[in-house]
Amino acid sequence: MNPLLISRYTATSCLGRGIGPMRDALAAGRSGLKHCDFDGVALETWIGEVAGADDEALPEHLRGFDCRNNRLAQIGFEQDGFAEAVRDAIRRYGPDRIGVFLGTSTAGILETELAYQRRDRASGALPAGFNYAGSHNPFSVAAFVQAAFGLGGPANVVSSACSSSAKVFASARRMIEAGLIDAAIVGGVDSLCLTTLYGFASLELTSKQACRPFDLGRDGISIGEAAAFALLERVSEPLADDAILLLGVGESSDAYHMSSPHPEGLGARRAMEAALTAAGLEPGDIDYINLHGTATPSNDSAESKAVRALFGAATACSSTKGATGHTLGAAGGVEAVIAALALRDGFLPGSPNTCDPEPDMNYLLASRPARVRRVLSNSFGFGGTNCSLVIGRAQ
């Protein structure tokens, strides 16, 4: 595929707002996870919460989109000059030539969950003011971002569970290649809610402690929330040496089970192979793999088999979910930003909380400085949906 320029990127998670705090936490091996105290949730689990998310006020004309998910989206795109970069792209390309493709798994479903707690006792009706389109509907986050920037190009949400905000890169890439648009806002926004906290608990997939990806004693995920955004454009010369490029995207489906990955990781392997092929690279060209690494026994087992089969034991790899938690529909976007930071600043992120890693892999417990030219980032989801990205430096 023709590489694309990731001209601006930002991520907000439990590690903090924007890439500065994220980079510092990753370099220091610090986790943002805490014991769950979300909205009176009585579960023995840990979460990655964005502090102050509910204090964010949307502008008056966008109040119809008000919900935790869109508050988080707004916090996210206001960091690191991202909004300014979008406005600059609008000046260069026009508002109709910029697409919006965002991933989310649950959008503003929290509003519906809360509305169900306040149903009319007699009629069962939801409280007045409940706004389905602006909060519950998955598209609400893309509609909000389009409205916030006054964009008029194509837009959709990708909601394929935990691969959502990796797969948006594939959609945007094809739209740019087809000539429908010149640039795209991609990324993912997912926020804490009862459906995912209780749902993953019902599947016995949440850990009672901070998650330990790829640890031999791992016992489940820690759910997080995040907003990650990237601006994709065609490559135009001259490029700075540390310009960040999307080099390859690979997608596949497991066709195996609704909530378990293929045990040998065949779908994961196909996605990684497809991403390498799209980038015109060999496994040996990859300096670091940001693993999906959710910390469930079966997910990490399947992924470790796929990585060993394709890369052997030498390639440096880690999951950063011990730091951020599993941000579900935002995970692909968050980890694309982490890949960009590793490339720009020259470091390999470690894996907070993990002590006793899977053998026969070069699994990084601690962060360390390194020259990083190309990163593979994995995102795999419920229903057997897989996506891998290859992201690299121009030089």
Added chain:
Amino acid sequence: MTGPTRSLPGAWISGIGLLGPGLRDWPGAAAILAGEALWVPADTVLSAPEQLPAAERRRSVRVVKLALTVGLEAVTAAGADASALATVFSSSGGDGHNCHLICEALASDDRQVSPTRFHNSVHNAAAGYWGIATGATAPAAVLCAFDGSFAAGLLEALVQVSVERVPSLLIAYDADYPEPLRAARPVPDAFGTALLLTPEPGATHFGRIRAGLTTAAADALADPALDTLRRAIPAARSLPLLAAIARGEAGRIVLDYLDHARVAVDFSA
């Protein structure tokens, strides 16, 4: 969309599936849309396809049955191999009844959610069941664009065909919400359609389409009753295109998409 459309993404339509209120399959719906048969509204009849293993058949919710039925109809009609096809699933929402039961449980004292309900709640549930039923390991895109979800899926599939030069099966579907959600999202019944889009014409095909954005208003259907159906269920916003195909009538069809843009489809039979 003004001026020449040659550079817009295009594809051949090599198979069609359809299921909706009083619309049992594509041949039946085509006769109605062509004005050769009367539409008799009746509740959409959903069943889980035999291709699903027994456990998944038992667990499948309304949107899963709907999506798989129309997808399999389009693939079977085209004589294509479902296991080899890339797919685009596009829907305004997940399964409304499943969502209602989860929200009800979460508002109760014990907040216990069943594992099956939880995995059925993901927007890509239909895509997951489709893979299990057909063995398809190719990429599946899973989209939502509120009332414009059909047009969003159509753009995604056309771009996939044009850029990757591979066939793409578009499956657009929406099903009803029960109360109290229905008051906020009044989708009354289930409607789904599937288009198998190919870079080259199949042995039998329904014509060729190209699409781009426009600010023109969306087309309505001449029959007021059918136009009510078009407006009531997001996936039924596809009906003006399907009517043109049923009548073999070349021309431009404008479909609902976003607040500020529609999708213009140039159809040649």
